[in-house]
Amino acid sequence: MKSHDQKPLDHEALSKLFKALSHPTRIKIIEHLKTIDQCICGDIVSLFPLSQSTISQHLKSLKDAGLIIGEVEGPRTCYCINKDMVETFKTAIALL
């Protein structure tokens, strides 16, 4: 019941996904999560020459867009790709 929300993505929804990916740092975060499956915020912070608050903002953007999922685990937050959303996104673009 949780997966396969395959709504076709209207222009508004699609544009929000594009916006979420319209910054190189956020693309890199997505690619990193893709390769390592999951990690905590601090790991991502150490990958970039950016402050913790800035990375946290980028993560929030990606999470708000539904592209990633963040699970609080004690004092940390573990992030991973939302594969369903990424697939929905790719499908929409293939039709462009």
Added chain:
Amino acid sequence: MKSHDQKPLDHEALSKLFKALSHPTRIKIIEHLKTIDQCICGDIVSLFPLSQSTISQHLKSLKDAGLIIGEVEGPRTCYCINKDMVETFKTAIALL
């Protein structure tokens, strides 16, 4: 010599394409050009409740990103999709 610039698109380049598509109006313009093959600026203006200057800006964004091509024909400009770039873009996303 002009087509098949199949550079793999780095994060910067990819983020610029995403940004170009991060507005619903620009997505709609792309879809429209896809369906009708080509048209002039004024035709697009009449499709939206937006001013001529605003549409012209959106077209410029898409053109700067390389997603569309504009050919001046007398007093008008004829726009069409840049299929090569769109394909390159889709290919890059499929790898995401």
Added chain:
DNA sequence: GTGGTTAATCGTTCATTGACGATAAACGAT
């Protein structure tokens, strides 16, 4: 040439973004 049509650019306004440091919140460990 003048006038009309089309599109691009300029200048302005307001909202949003991206960055930061500082602070707050949540938790584990002692």
Added chain:
DNA sequence: ATCGTTTATCGTCAATGAACGATTAACCAC
């Protein structure tokens, strides 16, 4: 309960984006 760790949020600032009307530029027809 306090301390240290981790992350989210707040407040600020400069830069960018989106929209508009007005203007300019380019062209065709007359």
